[in-house]
Amino acid sequence: MEQQTEQSCIICGQLKQEGIVIVSHFICEDCESEMVRTDAEDIKYRFFIGRMKKIGLQKNA
Template identity: 45%
Template sequence: MEEIERKTCIVCGEPKEEGITIVTEFICTSCESEMVQTKVEDERYPFFVRQLRQLWVRFHA
């Protein structure tokens, strides 16, 4: 049996196996690609920006 490490994605809040870690926070692959495809006029865009801003705030603190 293989033990797979799951991290909780800060955007969707789901435990995922694949994704990227920025500073100390984890973003899953699906949220990352969704963010890349999200246009500024998309209603979800402010949500993504807000989630990411938390990272920058912590990083620059």
């Protein structure tokens, strides 16, 4: 079995092994799960959007 290397999550900043990579930026499994469950009206939703902008996923105007 191959050993995965730890990567720094762009949301929480912690080193984790499990998660997803979007446009070469790592999001840990915990943050991914929390983002999916967060309601758009929740204050944390804006935090997640701000972090995601780091990887250039905002819509083109």
